[in-house]
Amino acid sequence: MIVRIMGEGQVTVADSHFAELNALDDELLEEMEGGDEAGFRRTLHALLDAVRRLGVPLPDDALEPSELILPAPDASLAEVREMLSDDGLIPG
Secondary structure (H helix, E strand, O other): OEEEEOOOEEEEOOHHHHHHHHHHHHHHHHHHHOOOHHHHHHHHHHHHHHHHHHOEEOOOOOOOOOOEEEOOOOOOHHHHHHHOEOOEOOOO
């Protein structure tokens, strides 16, 4: 799956890594629902770091459609809330 981190670029992440990413996404959703700003910030950074670690960057000149778009590291709780679906940021 091609994943875009807003303001950074795209990476390809193998489907086998989505269990780990979904666990972080679930944690992020809980912190958002509870209004835990510090936990939200920590988990958002952990999620983005995991995508960077597990993904393979696409070249800067690649113009592939992103199947998943994640917020920038400095996104606010309100901005991320607007990006959420019923499943969180990551479907499944």
